[in-house]
Amino acid sequence: MLDLQWPWALLLLPLPLLAWWFKKPHQNNATPVYWRHSTLLENAGHNGSTTQSKFALLLLCLAWLCLVTAISRPTWLGEATRIPPTGRDLLIALDLSGSMQISDMTLNDQPADRLSAAKEVLAQFIQARRGDRIGIIVFGSKAYLQAPLSYDLNTINQLVQESQIGFAGEQTAIGDAIGLGIKRLQDKAAEQKVLILMTDGANTAGRVSPLQAADIAAREGVTIHTIGIGAEQMTVQGFFGPKVINPSSDLDEPLLTNIAALTNGQFFRARSTHELRQVYEVLEQLEPTPSDDILQRPKTTLFHWLGLAAAALFGLALIATRRLRFNLRRPS
Known part of the structure; x- marks a missing residue:
């Protein structure tokens, strides 16, 4: 024209x-x-x-x-071409410690371990983040970058699905995971930098204190949303018959709450797969994806x-x- x-x-x-x-x-x-x-x-x-x-x-x-x-x-x-608008740099820190294999969640009305439920919900969340750059950090005894920040959501989701319990060790290094997230986000030009940390335990490993890492994240402008995953009641077969236990007794809710508060984020508690889906629906509202594609000629x-x-x-x-x-x- x-x-x-x-x-x-x-x-x-x-x-x-x-x-x-x-x-x-x-x-x-x-x-x-x-x-x-x-x-x-x-x-x-x-x-x-x-x-x-x-x-x-x-x-x-x-x-x-x-x-x-x-x-x-x-x-x-x-001819007009569609260009996805630039959104956030968003990192997801996923706990792969040994406790994530506890089967206190459900998928399709069948018992499932915590990691399987997390993968299912994360797949839907990642696919909805068109316009954002997503990256994946996995942590256990140590923290590792599973996938760098990328717009390739299909590859990011595939790497999440390939994550297995024990890849990063059996313990939980929350502070190291936050520190690695800050390092990967600090040199980025995005105005909004977000880290979603999902764990089912307390900080039992690592060289960095979680609260110290959260304080650094606040200074770097990184918002951290924390999710505590795991049911509060679970029936197991004991020596004298079935008994009810709390499989999330090791979850450090006060720590996760403080981390979120220091960085202007929010703490969420997911006791079931349904609640975990609701958590990510709330995150969609707190951290909305960009508007419609930009038309450029x-x-x-x-x-x-x-x-x-x-x-x-x-x-x-x-x-x-x-x-x-x-x-x-x-x-x-």
């Missing part, structure tokens, strides 16, 4: 006609100032050179048309080509009038 940035410039198109219409009568055969060979073109028809004069006049008209169109700054707009400016064409046509018109003048002066 052709677009003119200065369409008012087209008002100049009839200017040569107006100049010709209002020109003063020639005095002593003086040549009008707007074209030194105009008298030659007007009188050519009387001397048998009508075709050459018309050709020169046509070149002048085309040159003027190109020049005025170039002044209007024409731009060719290509590639622009190609044409004014310089039209300017060159105008200069070339003016040059050809000058050559044509000189040849016409030579032919008229040549004796027959």
